[in-house]
Amino acid sequence: MTRPPMADLERIYRSLRLIRRAEEEVARVYPSDKIKSPVHLSIGQESIAVGVCDALRHDDIVSGTYRGHAAYLAKGAPLDRMMAELYGKDTGCARGKGGSMHLVDMAQGVLGASAVVGTTIPLAAGFALALKREGKGRVAVSFFGDGATEEGVFAESLNFAALHRLPLLFVCENNGYAIHEPTAKRWATNRLVERAASYGMPAEAVNDGDVLALRALVIRLVEGMRAGTGPAFVEAKTYRWREHVGPNEDFEAGYRGRRDLEAWQATDQVVRIGGMIAPARRAAIDAAIETEIAAALQFAENSPVPDPAQLTTDTYA
Amino acid sequence: MTRPPMADLERIYRSLRLIRRAEEEVARVYPSDKIKSPVHLSIGQESIAVGVCDALRHDDIVSGTYRGHAAYLAKGAPLDRMMAELYGKDTGCARGKGGSMHLVDMAQGVLGASAVVGTTIPLAAGFALALKREGKGRVAVSFFGDGATEEGVFAESLNFAALHRLPLLFVCENNGYAIHEPTAKRWATNRLVERAASYGMPAEAVNDGDVLALRALVIRLVEGMRAGTGPAFVEAKTYRWREHVGPNEDFEAGYRGRRDLEAWQATDQVVRIGGMIAPARRAAIDAAIETEIAAALQFAENSPVPDPAQLTTDTYA
Amino acid sequence: MPDAAPRALSYVDALREAAAQEMERDPRVFVMGLDVDDHKGIQGSTKGLVDRFGPERVFTTPLSEDAMTGVAIGAAQAGLRPIHVHIRMDFLMLCMNQLVNIAAKSRYMYGGQVKVPMVVRAMIGKSWGQGAQHSQGLHAMFMHVPGIKVLAPSNAHDAKGCLIAAIRDDNPVLMVEHRLLYPLIAEVPEAPYAARLGEARVLRKGTDITLLGISAMVPECLRAAELLREIGIDAEVIDPISLVPFDRAALAASVRKTGRLLAVDSAWTMCGASAEVAAMAAEDAPGVRIARLGFAPTTCPTAPSLEHAFYPNPAVIAARAHVLVRPDAKTWRPSPEAERSVTGLNFKGPF
């Protein structure tokens, strides 16, 4: 695989680093109780959202999960409105009504996320159906975890997408766990790629979190999708560095070992891509990110809480 | 494949012919309005229920569908109580509360059927879980249609059965249609066997309705299951000769051609296995079947209807 | 305005006409659901639409109610206007998660960023051994959840108006359609018109008791009112038409006048629409005498001898109303002849 041009690498690095740092800040702020909902951090998994989203057009659509900060940010949605949402503020992307698990930004093509595992997969298919009719070559991406593949709706959605040749990329973020349960306690075997292919679509895996390999794969798959070849499936292996929900590590709990973490940290994509960029450029990017995060936190702090009168608005359109 | 001994052939023929003739009688009686619920006939599909059930022990379990006369009879449940159930009588296998779509006979190992497609698949898995714990080598069989494989619960059940190595045989009766919709309007491709295998279980297809081939396959698969090797999957292709629901043919409707019917009729397993049996023996079997059917109809006619006081009994145990 | 002239049309034809007219008007409208495009066309209610609008706008689906509902919601969020059809309301149990956790909540939990303009059509079955899983009226479950509208037209005129209103509405709307209403004929204007949601209709004015019927129980209540007239009881019959939003003022006005309410539903009563109606009446008009009727509190049996006792019918409704109006009189039941003269709804296939 040839290395992408420096402008691409810088953009990819910026995105990876922004997500990492923003979530580290979320974790730092969390104990202060300023954040008003449970948070599911993607620290360690950034390369998937970034590898995929960097291969998309701005008018493409992504659909994430309750572990959705990374997809939201990687697709270009604004950090300040995300932070305000976590703070329960009226300026939040969901006006303080959704919280961390329900990030959304339709203007940036980020569909609303759901706290019920797997439920957004068919929604992305429905969106893809509309994109197909529109005929402008736009595609949709559905991100979901390994656990979500166990929900029946996943199988149903694969079948429908293949049948209708929808411009839909399924991306399974396989971090090996659903909460504290390893895939070994949930699957007899891992033949997910084979299974997806059996519905009639190209299916491939990226096993090492390599952001550039993933990006190259998605560029290739999406090209076909824009031309009408139908859906595709990607299994991207990864690893969650923090606890399932909340700001901390949880290796003391005993359900997994720190050694696994260390193996993934050794190939940390933020560090790796950062290393491909000249130190001065990198420092400039890092500094800009810190400024952006500080501003976002400030924005969240200073924003007003929703007025109680808003309790019932938007129940119906 | 070696031909089974004559005693087996006679038993298989008897079962095939009983189902065929009983359903022909159901169809004949139907316009009289004596039958009090919709009927989904298996005429043409008998070889699947028979091929599978003849490979089972008496204490094994089968679970069928609303198109369930064949599985019920093939497993040895009594025709008279089935007829009484169709007639809405108190002597019916479900005491007149279930009708044709909800046949049941726990004593003969026939789990209750459901009118909601696919919903009995996990029930059979639950039963298989109990059988596994019991440790007596009993197995469960879940029959379902091609349409049922599109329900998410099918995928979920395959995964769970494989994970827990349940003694459960999945049997998809693929008759090519869900009501009037051919698989081509529901699947991008047929790679069902491959898909089932991807959960981690043996999976095979029988494409021609050959009752002896199916039986041999099931004998082989079930042997392993009794020993604890876990579930298996069989796709059995077949063809429904009558309309989806009701007593008639429906080739004039235009959604399928009579030529397909003729191809399947040419290899009709009732005729084929009948032809392996000496004419006199066959005539004796046929006569016994006619007697049994006449008695069952008589039983249904003569049985009392449920007393209105039974309306609320068995709502709770 | 020649269009305004009413014509006699059946409920099922009114549904089909409504869909066709809206599809003609608005290219975003499409119809999906198991078997909507086959030769039977959901008892005729979608028949011919695929020929007229093509398979991109009228398509069957795999047997995947859960995902298909998600697809409809996603398409609606993307700006299309799906009509998702289910031949039995019982099957909605397979897509409760999408309806309750996504469709009803999207607009709110995404801070107003999306709309979900989708219609879910679902039929209540009855008679001829439909049995436990093909007969349920489960609309109360949807009434329970804010964010979904629920319509239950009881005649062809309102069926057309409600379906058009549902299609034009920017929210998820459940259409509760009772199978036994499909063949019933009413005067239906040809030109499109939208029902005003949240407006009940007083079908019969009366002073002694309010009979509020839901869906197929509306004609049954009208029949019951006929039976009651013969013993000098003057029943008012109300058809709420729309269950969410509900015309609470019309209910209150009627029960304040009559002092008595019998709420009759094509469903179970516990936590049902009839419980809600009773509760609203009790809150708004303290002192009113209240009773409910609905399915017997059990699973639906297939044997006719049991099935008959499972459903309310005009005689049972009239008898219950009589008790409310004349609590001290001795038990009354309409004569068999009278009962026959208003025979209730029944059918026998096709399914």
Place this chain on the structure above:
Amino acid sequence: MPDAAPRALSYVDALREAAAQEMERDPRVFVMGLDVDDHKGIQGSTKGLVDRFGPERVFTTPLSEDAMTGVAIGAAQAGLRPIHVHIRMDFLMLCMNQLVNIAAKSRYMYGGQVKVPMVVRAMIGKSWGQGAQHSQGLHAMFMHVPGIKVLAPSNAHDAKGCLIAAIRDDNPVLMVEHRLLYPLIAEVPEAPYAARLGEARVLRKGTDITLLGISAMVPECLRAAELLREIGIDAEVIDPISLVPFDRAALAASVRKTGRLLAVDSAWTMCGASAEVAAMAAEDAPGVRIARLGFAPTTCPTAPSLEHAFYPNPAVIAARAHVLVRPDAKTWRPSPEAERSVTGLNFKGPF
């Protein structure tokens, strides 16, 4: 009988003890559900069970609520006695089909040939940004369907008794457990005991109004009664404990005495348990003044400023009761100090 001595135990510990004792007693009992065997053990309610009873009797499942419910039903039909645990009641929307169309109906539609002795434990979430899909109380949907029993214990004592009764019951039983009740402590006998289903408890006797609370609304009603006492209103507080079967006689007796009912639920009111309670009271005791309180008629928001207004609390309950008792008095709200003295239930993780 040293066992009979009451001990202080939390709701969550009472649940775990009940399960452990029944598993000890009956080898057919087993526990399944997402994460029942991890180190958190469903907020502690299943913690340690896997160590004690082994992975065959205590196991996590794939994320497949629909099939797993079917598995539990099938196992129950085969003679086992599963307890299927869900950390949020919202997730039951994924297995409605199995619960409504199979579990509730099996015994009936199979003519009495099978029993379905299964327990479904489901938790209602609240506070700290649980939001739209982790906060719902959907028990009314199950109350609506004959064939399922529904229990909603509000304290540790009843939690143990109800879970044991549910395990021993031969029917599907839904345990409605509110997250905020888990840490609350009550006197709980160590020896196993089964609650008598269908028996309500009068927690506080009073003459002016009946406050009927459901689940976490029971302690809130007790607090409200304290607030009302200060202005001379004497509230009776009833805990139905069991929603199906429901102790209709106890409700009727109380409202006949007080003449007023405020039904307060941890759920929406429309077609909710509170609607059913109101309807029963109106049917049984015509003339009683009735009101309901529950979730605001909207989706649950995450921002605390909105979430606070979404839930009923003791002050709101007291204020609403005041209106019922003294309709002509001017609006009253407990003083901020009084309100603080009875502060309602709240929590902040773990989730």
